[in-house]
Amino acid sequence: MTISPAPDALPADALPAAEYERKLHARDKTIEVLKKRIQQQADGGATSSFALLEQNLSLGKVIALKTEEVEHERQELEKALTDLRQAQSQLLQAQKMESIGQLAAGIAHEINTPTQYVADNIGFVDMASSSLMTLLDKTLKVVEAARAGQPSDGLVAEVDAAVKKTKLDYLRRQIPEALAQSKEGLEHVARIVSAMKEFSHPSNGGKELLDIREVINTTVTVARSEWKYVAELETRYADDLPQVSCLRDMIGQVILNLVVNAAHAVADTLQSGVREKGKIRIMVKRAGEQHIAISVADDGSGIPEAIRGRIFDPFFTTKPVGKGTGQGLAIAYSTVVDKHGGEIRCDSEVGRGTCFTIRLPLSADNGEVPCR
Amino acid sequence: MQVVFVDDESRVLAGIERTLAMSDADWECRFFTSGQEALAALADCPADVVVSDMRMPFMDGAALLGKVREQWPGTLRIILSGYSDIECTLRMLDVAHQFVSKPCDNAVLLATLEGALSLRALFKDPSVLDVLGRVNRLPSAPRVFAELTRLLADPASDARQVSRLLGSDPALSARIMQLANSAYFTGGGCGTIKSVGDAINRLGIDQVRLLVLASQVFADAVEDPFVDQLQRSSLHASKLAAQIIDGRNAQAATAALLARIGLLVPDLRDDAWLEVKTGCDTPLHAAIGAYLLGLWGLPMDIVDAVARHTHPGRAAASGFGLAGAVHVAVALANGQTPDLGYLERTGMLEQWPHWQRL
Ligand SMILES: Nc1ncnc2c1ncn2[C@@H]1O[C@H](COP(=O)(O)OP(=O)(O)OP(=O)(O)O)[C@@H](O)[C@H]1O
Numbered sequence: 012m013t014i015s016p017a018p019d020a021l022p023a024d025a026l027p028a029a030e031y032e033r034k035l036h037a038r039d040k041t042i043e044v045l046k047k048r049i050q051q052q053a054d055g056g057a058t059s060s061f062a063l064l065e066q067n068l069s070l071g072k073v074i075a076l077k078t079e080e081v082e083h084e085r086q087e088l089e090k091a092l093t094d095l096r097q098a099q100s101q102l103l104q105a106q107k108m109e110s111i112g113q114l115a116a117g118i119a120h121e122i123n124t125p126t127q128y129v130a131d132n133i134g135f136v137d138m139a140s141s142s143l144m145t146l147l148d149k150t151l152k153v154v155e156a157a158r159a160g161q162p163s164d165g166l167v168a169e170v171d172a173a174v175k176k177t178k179l180d181y182l183r184r185q186i187p188e189a190l191a192q193s194k195e196g197l198e199h200v201a202r203i204v205s206a207m208k209e210f211s212h213p214s215n216g217g218k219e220l221l222d223i224r225e226v227i228n229t230t231v232t233v234a235r236s237e238w239k240y241v242a243e244l245e246t247r248y249a250d251d252l253p254q255v256s257c258l259r260d261m262i263g264q265v266i267l268n269l270v271v272n273a274a275h276a277v278a279d280t281l282q283s284g285v286r287e288k289g290k291i292r293i294m295v296k297r298a299g300e301q302h303i304a305i306s307v308a309d310d311g312s313g314i315p316e317a318i319r320g321r322i323f324d325p326f327f328t329t330k331p332v333g334k335g336t337g338q339g340l341a342i343a344y345s346t347v348v349d350k351h352g353g354e355i356r357c358d359s360e361v362g363r364g365t366c367f368t369i370r371l372p373l374s375a376d377n378g379e380v381p382c383r
Numbered sequence: 384m385q386v387v388f389v390d391d392e393s394r395v396l397a398g399i400e401r402t403l404a405m406s407d408a409d410w411e412c413r414f415f416t417s418g419q420e421a422l423a424a425l426a427d428c429p430a431d432v433v434v435s436d437m438r439m440p441f442m443d444g445a446a447l448l449g450k451v452r453e454q455w456p457g458t459l460r461i462i463l464s465g466y467s468d469i470e471c472t473l474r475m476l477d478v479a480h481q482f483v484s485k486p487c488d489n490a491v492l493l494a495t496l497e498g499a500l501s502l503r504a505l506f507k508d509p510s511v512l513d514v515l516g517r518v519n520r521l522p523s524a525p526r527v528f529a530e531l532t533r534l535l536a537d538p539a540s541d542a543r544q545v546s547r548l549l550g551s552d553p554a555l556s557a558r559i560m561q562l563a564n565s566a567y568f569t570g571g572g573c574g575t576i577k578s579v580g581d582a583i584n585r586l587g588i589d590q591v592r593l594l595v596l597a598s599q600v601f602a603d604a605v606e607d608p609f610v611d612q613l614q615r616s617s618l619h620a621s622k623l624a625a626q627i628i629d630g631r632n633a634q635a636a637t638a639a640l641l642a643r644i645g646l647l648v649p650d651l652r653d654d655a656w657l658e659v660k661t662g663c664d665t666p667l668h669a670a671i672g673a674y675l676l677g678l679w680g681l682p683m684d685i686v687d688a689v690a691r692h693t694h695p696g697r698a699a700a701s702g703f704g705l706a707g708a709v710h711v712a713v714a715l716a717n718g719q720t721p722d723l724g725y726l727e728r729t730g731m732l733e734q735w736p737h738w739q740r741l
């Protein structure tokens with residue numbers, strides 16, 4: 012089934028902002044009307060009498076007072092509006108920082124693991140090379156002796172002993188492997204660090220034309236430690252994907268929120284010996300001429316019908332303190348719908364899993380944020 | 384010696400295997416990429432030590448070591464891991480004897496294993512190891528613990544007050560020394576930590592609050608006159624030791640405080656254990672105290688002083704030192720006479736009348 016959130020399920024900040032705009036507009040109108048009336052009365056004053064003048068004067072006073080009052084109110088409203096905008100962007104930034112903070116622990120683990128074996132391997136190669144050097148020195152002595160025409164059985168015996176001690180076969184096998192694995196480890200670290208850099212780099216608040224696959228791959232890499240212990244994650248991209256105009260960091264954040272939710276939902280269903288890992292699948296394809304569709308599907312617990320209407324509400328969560336604050340989907344909603352003029356929907360079945368689908372317009376002129 | 388390593392990243396295992404191949408250690412090592420495989424292999428042939436990663440899919444390190452504790456309590460349990468969140472950290476605190484942080488210098492890992500394994504020679508009878516393998520924490524005096532809880536909850540309290548209070552209880556001090564001597568909890572700060580005061584400085588008050596309070600069960604809070612009495616006499620001994628020794632006062636205070644910690648092992652209060660022989664002629668409770676502290680990674684000179692606190696003279700002519708000070712302090716605090724022959728041999732006999740007046 013499809014859920015589109017009821018109006019009151021919109022993120023809390025969306026409503027008041029619109030409300031303030033409307034009020035401001037109304038005030039402007041009042042001022043306009045009052046000004047017009049004074050003007051009219053001043054113009055149409057052919058029969059200029061004292062009474063009329065007095066009336067005009069007092070009316071002018073009232074209007075001046077009213078105007079001042081209204082102007083004051085207007086300023087306050089405007090300030091409230093700016094504050095609200097700022098709070099909203101801070102909230103987004105805060106959630107981003109928070110998720111980076113949470114990710115940092117996982118990323119530290121992801122980096123520490125290769126560091127451990129690269130260091131072990133370097134230690135190994137170090138010791139191996141010094142025993143090989145010893146062997147080489149002894150061998151060279153035999154060569155020298157032979158060249159000088161004085162071959163020595165004693166020196167040869169020394170070489171034999173050193174060969175025995177050096178576990179030559181073992182080293183022959185292990186040195187290349189140790190080096191190859193170390194190289195893989197370093198590549199792994201480099202990949203994570205660059206994904207992290209890309210993920211956390213702010214996009215200056217402007218949209219750019221992007222290959223959405225890159226955004227997704229970066230996010231998946233950064234979030235690896237969130238899902239790898241509970242699920243296999245698969246990405247499937249259609250071949251004909253056009254570039255999309257979007258806010259890179261915010262779309263990355265949305266994908267992250269959906270992937271983390273999926274991992275949590277899968278983790279809840281794991282059971283010893285029965286089901287030890289679940290599945291998360293991210294798919295991207297074209298949706299008509301003007302849109303692309305990104306879906307994040309899991310085979311986790313599913314969302315009970317009773318709460319499906321509230322999942323996009325800010326601070327709605329079913330998770331214990333420390334695991335969720337209920338902001339993930341609210342932010343996904345405001346990013347996709349308000350900032351990009353897209354849609355987000357949720358299909359779910361309890362016991363089978365959940366699929367979130369995002370439709371993003373390809374062109375930049377949808378949504379409130381302009382193109383850079 | 385049988386050692387089992389478990390890590391879900393096979394390259395980590397390969398790295399450890401290579402390290403061991405180049406070292407002198409002649410242990411029989413087995414390597415597994417999951418807890419289930421390791422358990423199956425242990426069922427065929429138990430091990431002396433299990434070293435496990437913490438974060439692994441499905442059965443994590445704490446779960447694995449929990450099972451190992453149930454089935455083979457005498458096996459040493461070591462966590463080798465990178466960062467884990469606080470919930471995981473508390474779970475592993477409950478089941479592991481030592482924590483090695485990843486990445487670690489492979490010399491550190493080898494030394495940790497060697498140190499822990501060498502302690503087993505303290506006992507002739509391996510059944511003691513099983514009893515001790517189940518012990519992960521010892522009871523603290525409820526009075527002290529309650530006061531500590533209050534103090535840590537108050538943001539105005541400072542490290543000095545916390546340090547004084549923690550340093551008055553043997554069980555809590557042992558715990559804090561265990562944590563501070565593990566690079567895992569100190570972000571790689573190096574050098575052994577030799578006293579409770581240093582331990583608290585190294586860990587920082589926030590970690591102390593988190594780890595000590597959270598890992599202590601509240602069931603401890605029942606009044607126990609035995610524990611209470613032991614805490615008082617240990618504190619007394621601790622203060623005496625700091626006065627008796629020349630230099631290294633803080634370390635002597637900590638060692639004397641911990642000297643009789645073996646008596647806190649609940650099973651040991653059963654008389655049957657008093658018959659059990661140790662590998663040397665140290666009394667059982669002293670050997671057990673030393674074994675536990677060594678297992679938890681406390682510095683070897685403290686472990687040694689605890690092992691020798693009743694019979695300081697057995698180990699060669701190493702002089703008076705830490706072990707001597709702890710011996711005299713514990714005897715005094717418990718109304719006993721120290722080994723005067725030993726004092727004479729170490730040239731300390733003339734101090735005895737002076738110490739008696741402390
Ligand atoms: N893939 C999913 N499977 C099952 N339930 C889900 C899924 N995604 C979201 N939910 C439900 O929707 C609720 C709200 O999700 P949302 O991401 O907004 O907050 P959260 O995950 O609880 O916390 P946060 O994302 O702020 O850490 C969740 O608590 C959960 O009950």
Ligand SMILES: [Mg+2]
Nearest residue numbers: 268272339340
């Ligand atoms: Mg979420």
